[in-house]
Amino acid sequence: MDAIVKSFPPRPEADAEQATKHYLDKPVTDRPSREEAEAAVRTLLRWAGDDPEREGLKETPERVVKSYQELFSGYDRSPVEELGRTFEEVAGYDDMVLVKDISFHSHCEHHMVPIIGKAHVAYLPKGKVVGLSKIARAVDIYARRLQTQEAMTAQIATAIQDVLKPRGVAVMIEAEHMCMSMRGIQKQGSTTLTSTFTGVFKEKPEEQVRFVTMVRDSRNG
Numbered sequence: 674m675d676a677i678v679k680s681f682p683p684r685p686e687a688d689a690e691q692a693t694k695h696y697l698d699k700p701v702t703d704r705p706s707r708e709e710a711e712a713a714v715r716t717l718l719r720w721a722g723d724d725p726e727r728e729g730l731k732e733t734p735e736r737v738v739k740s741y742q743e744l745f746s747g748y749d750r751s752p753v754e755e756l757g758r759t760f761e762e763v764a765g766y767d768d769m770v771l772v773k774d775i776s777f778h779s780h781c782e783h784h785m786v787p788i789i790g791k792a793h794v795a796y797l798p799k800g801k802v803v804g805l806s807k808i809a810r811a812v813d814i815y816a817r818r819l820q821t822q823e824a825m826t827a828q829i830a831t832a833i834q835d836v837l838k839p840r841g842v843a844v845m846i847e848a849e850h851m852c853m854s855m856r857g858i859q860k861q862g863s864t865t866l867t868s869t870f871t872g873v874f875k876e877k878p879e880e881q882v883r884f885v886t887m888v889r890d891s892r893n894g
């Protein structure tokens with residue numbers, strides 16, 4: 674927790690509770706050196722039963738560490754910062770904004786194998802809107818961390834609710850977990866659906882229905 678607090682200074686106006694939430698938006702841990710990370714990959718290669726010194730694997734630890742930097746780049750980026758760039762000139766538009774079929778690749782925190790899916794994110798604006806790409810960026814940042822689907826769904830909704838303060842947020846994620854298809858129970862093609870609602874979406878079931886219908890309709894169309 675100390676490392677987290679030090680790494681991400683609070684905005685001056687934030688009170689203590691908000692500030693804690695804000696830090697958690699961008700977790701930071703004490704990182705090993707690149708050399709230590711490469712040594713860990715060599716250990717795993719040996720654990721898998723191969724020889725890290727053979728020609729084809731010589732540069733693999735370096736490649737794996739580089740690819741981890743990309744696959745887990747979400748730890749170095751802040752969804753709150755991305756969502757902070759809002760604008761108000763939308764001619765009074767205050768109905769649902771839905772960004773659907775945002776494809777993502779994540780990794781499950783239990784097995785560190787891929788979760789591949791799509792996120793559908795909607796909000797009901799109150800005064801201000803956010804650039805559409807910023808919603809997809811927020812999804813991407815959370816996806817590029819170790820995740821459970823439930824946590825990722827909640828994190829996206831909370832970030833949009835906290836930063837944009839809209840009348841409500843709806844998030845639905847559908848994903849395939851490779852830890853269920855490649856190993857373990859080995860069920861290919863099963864999809865997990867999660868959804869979460871805040872504000873008006875939470876209070877009014879008809880708004881939830883409208884969200885789900887729009888997600889489905891846009892898919893069929």
Ligand SMILES: Nc1nc2c(ncn2[C@@H]2O[C@H](COP(=O)(O)OP(=O)(O)OP(=O)(O)O)[C@@H](O)[C@H]2O)c(=O)[nH]1
Pocket residue numbers: 781782783820821822823850852853856857858
């Ligand atoms: N709720 C939830 N579970 C997940 C997610 N990703 C993976 N899991 C599950 O996490 C569980 C971990 O179960 P454990 O019994 O601790 O680990 P395991 O022996 O590898 O489990 P099996 O996958 O059943 O072989 C499994 O049931 C996975 O299917 C996720 O995003 N959400």
Ligand SMILES: [Zn+2]
Pocket residue numbers: 781782783784785786850852853
């Ligand atoms: Zn898993």
